[in-house]
Amino acid sequence: MGDVARIAEINDVRAGYVDVDDLGAAIDQGSAVVLRGRKHDVAVGRVVPIKVNTNIGISHWTPRAGEQGKIEFLSESVFGPDLVMDHTIDPKEQDFWRDMVETFAGPVGTLPQYTAYSPRHGLLKEPLLERIEEMLEGGVAFMTLHFTSDMDIYEIAAKSRAVPVTSRGGGLAIRTQLKKGQRTNAFREGFDDIAKLFLRHGATVSVGTTFRPADIAAGLDEAHRLETARQIEIIRELRSRGVSCLMEGVGHLAMDKIAEYCELVADAGCPFMPLGPMVTDSAIGFDHVTNAIGGAFMAFLGGASVLNSVSREEHTGGVPTTESIIEGLKAARVAAHAVNLTRFPQIRKRDELTLKQRGAQVSCVVSGGLFGEEVGGGKKGCTRCDFECPIILAPAAL
Incomplete structure (x- = not known):
């Protein structure tokens, strides 16, 4: 059952959300994974609370100092993400992930293809393997790799969709194959070596999606279904070699199709990290x-x-500001909390405390909550309802 001492130190175990034996069994089955961080590891899976990931990175329009400021804020914030990923695409800043590993206390993920790609030569196996090994040796915990950037799926998507490919990393692989007239992508060519590297370093492969739908009309179309099946095949092969796996997917998907999609990806038997669904x-x-x-x-x-x-x-385009990153992070935190409180009594206590505070203060306007918001007051009622406040008009205790 894995490293019991290491599992016992995971926050979810220490907080009482799951015991060591149950988490260890889930890890052995592949339904949970442990991602290594600089100061603490993070467990991901059905038996533990939903986690939140935030992506940042340097492009040609973003200074390194700005992104460094974002990662420092995310590291220090009480509502910061559990995981972060480096989405740097500027080849001159290809080592920004090192700053993230050194600054962020939890696990850091990357997409090595972003900086292994050459505009002249494309995405080739050897540069990709070199970048993967460099990042693993430098402490990266997980990577999104686009094994399913397959030409037969692309040909289907190109004929049936307005936007065939939505993945930047997968797009780099497709572009290389189109340019060179190849049918096999660099991830497939390097599959054996990739599996060995991840197994050696105890890191996790996030099996990415190249053809996730760019609009709800493409949700669960032929290309989407075919790629989902291929992702599951890749995951099973990696798992058979002892490699820890996550699955990535979705993009845009209407609510009436989410349940069916959940049934499809359940066959992977590993934790799932959606992009959206929008x-x-x-x-x-x-x-x-x-x-x-x-x-x-x-x-x-x-x-x-x-x-x-x-x-x-x-x-809308443009590079997100720190304030915008925080706004998106808070929205994701609320979504995760809304689900977690239905599964874990310890997490529901935060909402119970808010309710008790409202009753004791005789006002729905109270400080605290998920983000420690200070709303001022401490008085009965509020300026919105004034003397018609129902909590004052009909108090809980007569």
Whole structure:
């Protein structure tokens, strides 16, 4: 049953959400994974509370100092994410992940293909393997890899969709294959070596999705279903070699299709980390809200173990500000909490404390909550209802 001493130190065990034996059994089965962090490890899976991941990174338009400031804030905040991922695409800043590993206390994930890709040569096996090994040796806990960037799925998507590919990492692999006339991508070519590297370092592969739907019309179409089946095949092969796995997926998916999708991905038998699902295409500028709605619904159905936070800029362009990152993170935190309190009595206590405080203060306006908000007052009622406040008019204790 894994490393019992290590499992016993995980926050979920120490908080009493799960005992060592149950978490250890889930890890052995592959339905839970433990991601290594600089100061503490994080467990992900159905037997523990839903976790939240936040993505940051450097592009050609974002200074390193700005992204460094974001990771420092996320590291120090009481409501910071459980996991972070580096989405840096600027080749001149390809070592930013090191700053993240050194700064963030929990697990850090990456997408090595972003900086292994060369505009001249494309995404090739050897540079990809070198980047993966470098990151694993440097303390990266998990990586999203796009094994299913397969040309037969692309050809289906290109004929039937307005937007065939939505994944940046998968798009790099597809572009390379189109340019070179190849049918096999670098992830498939390096599969054996990748599995050995991850097994050696005790790290986790997040099996990514290249053809996640870019709009709800494409949800569960032929390309989406075919890729989902391929992802599960990849996960089973990696698991047979002893490699720890997560599964990534969805993108845009209408609410009436989420339950069916949950049934499909359940066959993977490993924790799932959705991107969204974004349950409408038209809430532009409010993607953090759409993301929270879809993520909460999928997690409640048992289909998600990690929720990704999304900023309002997801479909408006521009680099998210620190304030926007915080807004998206808070929305994802609320979604995760809404599900967690239905499963863990210890987490529900936070809501019970808020209720007791409202009753004792004779006001619905109280400080605290998930984010420690200070609303001022301490008085009965509020300025919105004034003397017609129902808590004053009909108090709990006569």
